[in-house]
Amino acid sequence: MAKEGITARSEDYSQWYQDIIQTAELAENGPVRGTIIIKPYGFAIWEAIQRELDSRLKGLGVKNAYFPMLIPESLLRREAQHIEGFSPEVAVVTFAGGRDLDEKLVLRPTSETIIYEAFARWIQSYRDLPMLINQWVNVIRWELRPRLFLRGTEFLWQEGHTAHETLEEADEFARLILKTYKNFFEEYLSIPVIEGQKPEWERFAGAHTTYTVEAMMQDGRALQIGTSHNLGQNFSRAFEITFLDREQNRQYVWQTSWGVSTRSIGGLVMTHSDDVGLVLPPKVAPIKVVVTILGEVTDDLKTKGRELVNIFKANGLSTEIDERAIRPGNKFYEWERKGIPVRIEIGAKELKKGEVVLFRRDTKERMNLPLDDNLVAHVKNLLESIQLNLLNSARKRLKDNTVEPGTIDEFKSALASGKFTLIPFCGDFEAAQVIKNETQATLRCIPFDQNSQPNTRCLFSGKSAKYLALFAKAY
Amino acid sequence: MAKEGITARSEDYSQWYQDIIQTAELAENGPVRGTIIIKPYGFAIWEAIQRELDSRLKGLGVKNAYFPMLIPESLLRREAQHIEGFSPEVAVVTFAGGRDLDEKLVLRPTSETIIYEAFARWIQSYRDLPMLINQWVNVIRWELRPRLFLRGTEFLWQEGHTAHETLEEADEFARLILKTYKNFFEEYLSIPVIEGQKPEWERFAGAHTTYTVEAMMQDGRALQIGTSHNLGQNFSRAFEITFLDREQNRQYVWQTSWGVSTRSIGGLVMTHSDDVGLVLPPKVAPIKVVVTILGEVTDDLKTKGRELVNIFKANGLSTEIDERAIRPGNKFYEWERKGIPVRIEIGAKELKKGEVVLFRRDTKERMNLPLDDNLVAHVKNLLESIQLNLLNSARKRLKDNTVEPGTIDEFKSALASGKFTLIPFCGDFEAAQVIKNETQATLRCIPFDQNSQPNTRCLFSGKSAKYLALFAKAY
Numbered sequence: 001m002a003k004e005g006i007t008a009r010s011e012d013y014s015q016w017y018q019d020i021i022q023t024a025e026l027a028e029n030g031p032v033r034g035t036i037i038i039k040p041y042g043f044a045i046w047e048a049i050q051r052e053l054d055s056r057l058k059g060l061g062v063k064n065a066y067f068p069m070l071i072p073e074s075l076l077r078r079e080a081q082h083i084e085g086f087s088p089e090v091a092v093v094t095f096a097g098g099r100d101l102d103e104k105l106v107l108r109p110t111s112e113t114i115i116y117e118a119f120a121r122w123i124q125s126y127r128d129l130p131m132l133i134n135q136w137v138n139v140i141r142w143e144l145r146p147r148l149f150l151r152g153t154e155f156l157w158q159e160g161h162t163a164h165e166t167l168e169e170a171d172e173f174a175r176l177i178l179k180t181y182k183n184f185f186e187e188y189l190s191i192p193v194i195e196g197q198k199p200e201w202e203r204f205a206g207a208h209t210t211y212t213v214e215a216m217m218q219d220g221r222a223l224q225i226g227t228s229h230n231l232g233q234n235f236s237r238a239f240e241i242t243f244l245d246r247e248q249n250r251q252y253v254w255q256t257s258w259g260v261s262t263r264s265i266g267g268l269v270m271t272h273s274d275d276v277g278l279v280l281p282p283k284v285a286p287i288k289v290v291v292t293i294l295g296e297v298t299d300d301l302k303t304k305g306r307e308l309v310n311i312f313k314a315n316g317l318s319t320e321i322d323e324r325a326i327r328p329g330n331k332f333y334e335w336e337r338k339g340i341p342v343r344i345e346i347g348a349k350e351l352k353k354g355e356v357v358l359f360r361r362d363t364k365e366r367m368n369l370p371l372d373d374n375l376v377a378h379v380k381n382l383l384e385s386i387q388l389n390l391l392n393s394a395r396k397r398l399k400d401n402t403v404e405p406g407t408i409d410e411f412k413s414a415l416a417s418g419k420f421t422l423i424p425f426c427g428d429f430e431a432a433q434v435i436k437n438e439t440q441a442t443l444r445c446i447p448f449d450q451n452s453q454p455n456t457r458c459l460f461s462g463k464s465a466k467y468l469a470l471f472a473k474a475y
Numbered sequence: 476m477a478k479e480g481i482t483a484r485s486e487d488y489s490q491w492y493q494d495i496i497q498t499a500e501l502a503e504n505g506p507v508r509g510t511i512i513i514k515p516y517g518f519a520i521w522e523a524i525q526r527e528l529d530s531r532l533k534g535l536g537v538k539n540a541y542f543p544m545l546i547p548e549s550l551l552r553r554e555a556q557h558i559e560g561f562s563p564e565v566a567v568v569t570f571a572g573g574r575d576l577d578e579k580l581v582l583r584p585t586s587e588t589i590i591y592e593a594f595a596r597w598i599q600s601y602r603d604l605p606m607l608i609n610q611w612v613n614v615i616r617w618e619l620r621p622r623l624f625l626r627g628t629e630f631l632w633q634e635g636h637t638a639h640e641t642l643e644e645a646d647e648f649a650r651l652i653l654k655t656y657k658n659f660f661e662e663y664l665s666i667p668v669i670e671g672q673k674p675e676w677e678r679f680a681g682a683h684t685t686y687t688v689e690a691m692m693q694d695g696r697a698l699q700i701g702t703s704h705n706l707g708q709n710f711s712r713a714f715e716i717t718f719l720d721r722e723q724n725r726q727y728v729w730q731t732s733w734g735v736s737t738r739s740i741g742g743l744v745m746t747h748s749d750d751v752g753l754v755l756p757p758k759v760a761p762i763k764v765v766v767t768i769l770g771e772v773t774d775d776l777k778t779k780g781r782e783l784v785n786i787f788k789a790n791g792l793s794t795e796i797d798e799r800a801i802r803p804g805n806k807f808y809e810w811e812r813k814g815i816p817v818r819i820e821i822g823a824k825e826l827k828k829g830e831v832v833l834f835r836r837d838t839k840e841r842m843n844l845p846l847d848d849n850l851v852a853h854v855k856n857l858l859e860s861i862q863l864n865l866l867n868s869a870r871k872r873l874k875d876n877t878v879e880p881g882t883i884d885e886f887k888s889a890l891a892s893g894k895f896t897l898i899p900f901c902g903d904f905e906a907a908q909v910i911k912n913e914t915q916a917t918l919r920c921i922p923f924d925q926n927s928q929p930n931t932r933c934l935f936s937g938k939s940a941k942y943l944a945l946f947a948k949a950y
Binding site for chain 1: 503505506507510511512513514515517518519521522538539540541542543544545546547550562563564565566567568569570571572573579580582589592593608612613615617619628629631
């Protein structure tokens with residue numbers, strides 16, 4: 001078991017992030033630069049994310065399928081903006097089965113092209129619409145500056161692809177997915193997000209509109225944690241996906257695509273964890289409760305401890321027991337580093353008094369509770385309040401660190417001190433470029449919530465303001 | 476909706492197989508030769524297989540993880556037999572991120588090498604053992620003669636990888652996995668299998684012993700549907716995976732690897748389906764019951780039909796309703812092609828009499844049943860008896876078509892007529908080669924069950940017999 005320490009966040013946030021991933025045994029680098037080995041504990045978190053999000057997507061009528069990893073280069077080239085956006089990142093198979101290939105094969109960086117080639121065959125009539133398809137797969141994008149979970153040469157994700165009769169319906173569906181993502185992040189991962197639209201220069205390659213949910217990490221940086229694209233007819237025209245409409249006219253379909261990836265695990269780490277180690281919202285935690293025996297591990301204590309484990313398991317709470325003969329401090333630290341939401345401590349003294357100590361990982365509070373039939377209900381309540389407390393803390397941090405500066409100086413100093421800044425903005429790419437060069441901040445999104453727009457002039461350029469824009473430094 | 480017919484099995488079994496996959500909408504070819512698009516209905520079957528097998532593996536203490544798809548060529552080369560076995564099949568990335576790579580990267584054909592490179596870091600002491608890891612991933616093997624599900628350039632599978640303290644423990648675990656596969660295939664997919672060991676020339680590249688479960692398809696051919704390898708110390712020596720044992724001596728670990736793939740869907744199709752279409756054992760069927768409205772679709776019938784759907788769903792049975800205004804025959808045929816185990820038919824006549832018609836897909840029997848509170852229990856019983864009937868039918872076919880010939884002529888004629896043949900065998904590779912050249916049959920396995928060995932002379936060579944061997948033509 002590794003015994004490395006964890007760098008304080010205040011000292012080096014980036015090193016702290018790596019330390020958490022290492023000490024909680026979430027993941028490590030693979031032998032090829034930018035690739036990731038997701039270790040069993042990290043993968044159990046991904047399985048929980050998959051189970052929950054998959055069930056929410058199926059609830060919308062989405063069906064899972066599988067499309068090949070290998071895409072003929074010619075197929076990837078069919079949509080001009082798409083290939084332009086992705087060509088610097090692709091990995092190419094040129095040799096297979098003992099010989100050079102006639103046509104190069106690209107490893108999917110995303111699957112619009114190979115899926116839409118099939119949609120063109122599958123969709124004939126409005127009766128085939130909407131077509132709502134998803135797949136959970138690995139994708140490959142060559143990354144120059146990889147970071148575990150956040151940016152990788154290979155990552156895991158779900159990518160949804162849909163086709164609709166009208167632009168309105170496609171747009172509505174892209175927004176419904178964004179809302180589904182928002183609810184999932186908030187309700188399941190306790191990560192509050194800001195919903196908005198990307199400016200045109202940040203759109204997905206080939207999209208008509210890109211919607212995004214942006215989260216704030218503890219260092220104030222933004223993380224784009226989910227995106228949903230209204231693709232318009234860009235791909236349906238390139239791939240000839242047509243349908244006979246209700247009036248028997250042949251039309252191109254309207255499409256969306258959308259995805260959430262293992263990046264969300266990075267967001268989870270950077271939203272809740274502390275200098276002691278990982279902190280997990282109970283819903284996503286692979287282990288909800290750990291029962292630790294204090295002091296000498298007697299048969300009586302073992303019996304009682306295992307009895308508790310069985311009761312918790314029977315109540316649907318995945319629970320582990322720690323009956324090792326090592327110092328309590330070492331036990332505690334090990335489970336704290338792994339972010340187990342609730343720890344139950346029981347020793348000879350507690351057993352005699354008929355009580356247990358409950359420790360909650362988020363606030364590190366301890367409380368004594370009677371060892372009786374109400375214990376399970378207490379623990380369940382506690383798990384719920386940890387889930388909520390993590391969301392509320394993150395919400396408060398997001399609120400406290402989002403500002404609406406009144407001057408350019410205030411704007412720059414807010415960005416320098418790691419705030420989310422909302423300003424009335426002209427919408428010019430050139431102005432956004434100047435801001436990026438001067439502050440490293442980018443236009444994260446045009447929030448759906450435009451209510452507080454205080455001014456009709458762009459704070460930065462003085463031109464007429466088009467919208468309220470969120471600027472921040474980002475991962 | 477495709478309206479293609481289905482070739483009779485007696486006419487062209489191979490075409491029948493393709494027709495079933497197409498008309499049941501399970502899968503189709505991807506644009507790159509040998510790749511597969513698994514369509515939503517086919518993928519729902521794979522999801523059911525994953526759920527069940529994953530839960531059985533977790534029950535053995537196996538933990539899921541994820542290892543990279545891209546393997547440096549040098550890593551793949553470390554175990555000599557392994558690279559020799561796989562080099563003709565690998566696909567190689569030579570270009571990525573806009574430039575030629577310094578080292579070629581192989582797309583995993585299987586993940587022993589990349590996983591064991593990590594095991595060497597993760598395993599230090601006997602306290603880290605056994606290490607039981609699994610992953611559900613896509614793999615790439617260049618196939619010269621691809622067939623949907625059975626042999627593909629890309630396929631999906633689970634691959635398990637373990638490390639143990641002793642040879643005995645590793646061997647025991649490899650056999651425990653084989654037993655787990657056998658039980659899974661028989662209890663969940665109603666596919667009976669023969670457990671055995673591969674002769675040395677059919678071993679996995681780098682294995683000490685390869686165990687296999689072989690199933691009989693309806694045409695009498697064998698399908699290797701799951702394998703489990705005792706790897707000995709071949710990989711631990713190549714990858715320097717050592718541990719301090721209980722006596723503080725440094726030793727190489729003993730390993731296993733094992734896998735089941737989307738090939739099992741091909742086996743499912745070829746075990747149970749008929750000339751009408753797909754037949755699915757209820758446990759793996761994504762839709763267990765379909766309620767079809769007969770004749771004019773009145774409001775009364777719709778209400779009653781939807782009520783039934785809700786009752787079935789509330790009882791854990793995934794159920795669909797067909798209330799389209801098309802001819803009953805067309806409805807029936809569509810659901811039969813897709814292999815829905817139970818169909819409930821209800822029309823004005825049935826509603827008036829307070830009954831429904833139950834149709835079971837496996838035997839195509841119809842029965843009338845009162846429309847009362849016992850209906851759900853009846854349907855559940857029926858699903859169980861379909862599950863069992865399919866297993867028993869397949870068992871009977873396996874038994875009826877397995878023979879123990881007494882002469883070489885009988886042996887050859889049994890193989891020519893598509894039988895599984897058990898003979899006392901000398902164990903010589905050369906003899907197996909002659910048999911293969913003369914009959915196209917291969918030595919599928921040395922069955923665990925050696926009880927009936929009737930002779931101490933090899934039926935084929937006349938030499939001393941080493942074991943009873945199963946020969947058959949195979950996919």
